[in-house]
Amino acid sequence: MVVTPWEFSGDIDYDKLIQRFGTQPLTEEILDRIGDHSGGLHLQLRRGVVFSHRDMDRILDWHDAGLPFVLYTGRGPSGPTHLGHMVSWVFTKHLQDVFGSKLFFQITEDERFLMRSEFDEGIVRHWAFENALDLMALGLDPENTELIANIRHVPKLYETALKVAKRVTGSTVRAIFGHGDDANIGTMFFPAMQAAPCFLASARSGERVPCLIPAGIDQDPFWRLTRDVAGKLRYPKPAQLHCRMLSGLGGGAKMSSSRPETAIYTTDPPEEAEKKIMDAYTGEAGGVRSGKGRKPAACSVYNYFFFLFEESDDRLRELAESCGSGARRCHECKAVLSERVEGFLLEHQAQREMMRGTVADMLG
């Protein structure tokens, strides 16, 4: 398995990722403590979609002492938002609702421009706006959310990024991210820009304000680097909650825009989403005519229910059992999922349109 900020492939073993990255599994104790605040656990916590953390216990201690922490996550604006991107955003909104935390949402215009030879500034600027619409359409609180689009909002970050950059050598960045000698100098500097929002609340207030980052585990190299630097700057180390990746409708480790026919975009017309779902790969579940041996966990359609579209654990279990027994056929699951996705898309696309003015104001 290959897990980096730019590649996520192979047979993903999330337990091994916890070992490889040196993170902690989410314990029952931490889940209980979160549940005490939220009154019942979010489905991503109940089902282990959020499976790993660093310092979540400290964040809860801090919060229970009546002190504020901030949330931080983000997006590389290289194309339309698909449902895979939304998994951690949905969870981030939940955290904002439960803890009342301010969210910094970084839109890495600079990184996408630097990494993609065919991209100009206009393209990343375009996708920055479109992606921000998708975030805010989920119902994040505009009063408690700060969009940081790295190029247009660079004054918010540069001074703090310099403090980070001063304490990170080129050889460290090459070792952590696997950059070769041909990596451009913007890419070498960029980890300092991604680190900066972790410290922004502290830098602005002059007090220690911890930061919790809900994000895919593929971003973890950035946080390892940032945590190393935090101590040198006397800022709190950023804490993390790591999400699993939602697979594409063609199977595989992660939904990817490189295979648009297997990704559902938030702007897809419902009938196009339906067609993608009807063509979805259902793995061993679909390959077996007899009632034996189906594995729902390997089915991309099932995973959509699991990550996003079936709130009830009971109904999810029934679905898995009836699939496994052969009582339920793939086309039935696909039809139900299509209906749910259609409902989501219609609602989301309407919200998206309503947020245009708000997002334009937030991006400035």
Added chain:
Amino acid sequence: MVVTPWEFSGDIDYDKLIQRFGTQPLTEEILDRIGDHSGGLHLQLRRGVVFSHRDMDRILDWHDAGLPFVLYTGRGPSGPTHLGHMVSWVFTKHLQDVFGSKLFFQITEDERFLMRSEFDEGIVRHWAFENALDLMALGLDPENTELIANIRHVPKLYETALKVAKRVTGSTVRAIFGHGDDANIGTMFFPAMQAAPCFLASARSGERVPCLIPAGIDQDPFWRLTRDVAGKLRYPKPAQLHCRMLSGLGGGAKMSSSRPETAIYTTDPPEEAEKKIMDAYTGEAGGVRSGKGRKPAACSVYNYFFFLFEESDDRLRELAESCGSGARRCHECKAVLSERVEGFLLEHQAQREMMRGTVADMLG
């Protein structure tokens, strides 16, 4: 001899630097062409203080076709301004007066912060203001001069710097600047920030606006890199005029703040400057009691006349001859120089105070 942006030492042979850096000596033809515009050559051109160039002929062609070019130079704000810094600024003002060009003056707060472990942002910000006072006190036109302090004015540069950074690899920067593996990632990125003002007029106007950089030759590695990138971005390659370095009063290759007793700062009280001059190293000139063998060119006091404080070539020649013949003693030269420096400092310090409001407005 060692000549880099961070070290300038050894026995400097400026002809060899022309070969090493691949620049062009200033020809009589180019000097004549400049003189046609200025009505007589500036002393730095007459005496070879400005000794080398790249594409100055093209800049003159461009200007003669009625098209505008911009000037660009700068300062690393790590301490008070001394007279060695002023050499290229005096010449830059002359160019602005003659050609009416807009000047971009970059104050590299970021680079000084990144390179000096003991510096915080407050220190570079302080020296940025102080150094800018010295520039503007020389009479640069505030309406035609744009100060770019890299941290507070980062939005002016970041987008253009990213375009440069995208086209420069880490290994190129290591090769050009001699950075080791332990160079921090901010330092690796910084050449893109120093390059950006070369392209700013073009980026803002959407037209090709050439840029001429009058500066010490120690900055040349930045311009070699920038010229390579210019073609890829379809911007004009920046042209250069290279100045020699004024030695300190203790001799050596370059006036340096690491030996403050041998540098005259613009804020020195005249009596302190006088004391430094009276203690100055006069080289072989001072070591010889007889009338034979004195070499004014090796005398730091003579060099002050040569670079800055004796406008008349005739009087300079008389001074050299009477020194060489032994007719003139060191204390006489020192007394005359003290008087001139005192006059300069009193006038400059008064101008400096008058520019406080203007500079505060320019820095924003």
